[in-house]
Amino acid sequence: MPEEATTAAADLVADLAATAERLAGLGAVPDRLLQTHAGQIPRDLLARLSRQVGRPPRHSGALLVRGLLAPLAAKCGPTPAHWSAAPTGPMDLALVLVAAALGQVFGWAGQQDGRLVHNIVPSQGYENLQVGASSSVPLEWHTEDAFHPGRASLLMLACVRNPAGVGTRIASVRELGLPHEDLIRLGRPVVRISPDASYPATGSGPGTTRPGVPTVWWAPDGPCLRYDPAYSTRSHDDPAFEESYRSLAERLEQEARSVPMGAGDLALIDNDVAVHGRVPFTPRYDGTDRWLKRIMVRLPSQRPEAERREDGYGQVEIVLPTTAGAVR
Template sequence: MTKSRSGIHTLHIPDPSKAAAGAALDAVTELGDALPDTGPDLYLEYGAKHLRNHLPAEVLDALAQWRYSPTAWLTLANLPGPHEPVPTPRDGFCDESLLRTPNLVHFGILHLLGLTPIAYPWENDGRLIRNVAPRAASADTLTSWGYAQPLDWHTDDSVLDHRPEADAAEAIPHYLSFFGMRNDERVPTDLLPVDTVLETLPDRTAEALRRPDFTVTAPESYTTDDHGRPLSRTVVPVLWTLPDGNAALRYGPGRLTGHTPGARAALADFERHAAGLPGLPVMVEEGGFHIFDNRRVMHRRVPFQPAAEGRARWLRRCYAHRPATAPVPATAG
């Protein structure tokens, strides 16, 4: 395990383990014609199987520990990628059959972490994996296909249901996971823990953010409702507490509206404090895997100039959900 200057711990896969895992994953025959969207369980099962067989014991132990006691984020480096180079997609989508090995790695790690991939029908054409890659037609949009404008601090899919009993198909995604295909531009993803922001906020501001006095609207990457209006959710809090006791947040610049003077003042105070915090940079490079809790961590990205066609920054994003665990039986006595 290594530690970057930002304080982010990284599990580094040794070259021999990477080669062995890559060879085993390249040789998987049980998938048939299945793609991640048509056979996710196959990718979860066989990805995890071969990673268990070839990753070092200390890495598997760290993944198992995270599974039962998750931190706000986790990073791995030097994982196997496609057998042959694949150009960065130009229009947001690509031939998934060329990406079997990175998809097996991505889904295999999610399975080892006890997580389930999740997609939404109104976003990304309902696909599980989003190509975070520059698209010329989307350059100025505030989406994962844009690059000319900054993406300020936000959490993803804040318009969805935050309650712990919410169905996975309608809930704010618990985790964002990324597999790095390439990042020659060395563009980081900055992370800002909710706890860090709360340390700077007055108690009265936090209390106001916990009240269901807000409306949230969906971002540009969402489709609209049947009447052409942006999807929205009313009477919701900005801040709440997760079942494990950690503070959680929904936020997107310009996406939240307070319905009372106190709510509007609290939102403005929150934005002022968050804007002054630097966050922690994470560099997801080729063969890297990074995951963070979308409810406990905000993220952002600076504008950048993409590399040459076919070589531009390309991350593969998959939302993940942690199924509710059964309660621990009470001991007798």
């Protein structure tokens, strides 16, 4: 479990659940919550969420908030067999409220039918793929949507249920102790990253002719990571880079933390600093399997200027208005 963990205050848990259930009763849906029901969202609740949840520390890149969504997780029903069969309910609304209190909520039109709240469940036929619906293989280390210049700044994972305690693995580039020369080599733009298999075909797979991008890039406060080896190829041979890339993979394994989230827990991952993955597990496909919900948040950032010239493989984003513009 990450050192940065906190237990949600009981009054915040109760008020968030009550607000989400009231909004659901009014017919609110997550994808348009701030447009259609801004007047029914308590401003003080958003302020409290912003203060008590907050952004993960930049060194570890991870924060676990225990129990924040527990009353709502208990009412979610059986784990669906596929993300498309997951119902929308108060927990989804609560997750949007938490995310909107921290930044700009967004998603991709090409992923899970454009929903802002994604459902991560094991699905038959996906067991061995490198996507969230897999189970039999480890979900390898990755930056969420590493292929895209507009990828999330903050990734939020909410646990509906996790009876076997299947761990979400997290590792921060700032805790690896990589030698400076490795960090410099990893800054060479020689890695091409393609969209993962959860996106519709883009016509550009691992053999794409797009330019490479840096694996390590630098923010004003330190090194950051853009990493997804399962969907990466090299733009040219660079033996020194390959050695540093192998060292990075080794250090990630050595410094990994496993977070066995429980029902109602919320993990926040700094998508610029930390990568995440998952250990393999054996699903039962009986409605009791591990079920996470995922939502993405964009924060002000200072990513490399070169990223602005990338096309993001044509993925179209869906964006909620910020709370500052929606809630008066």
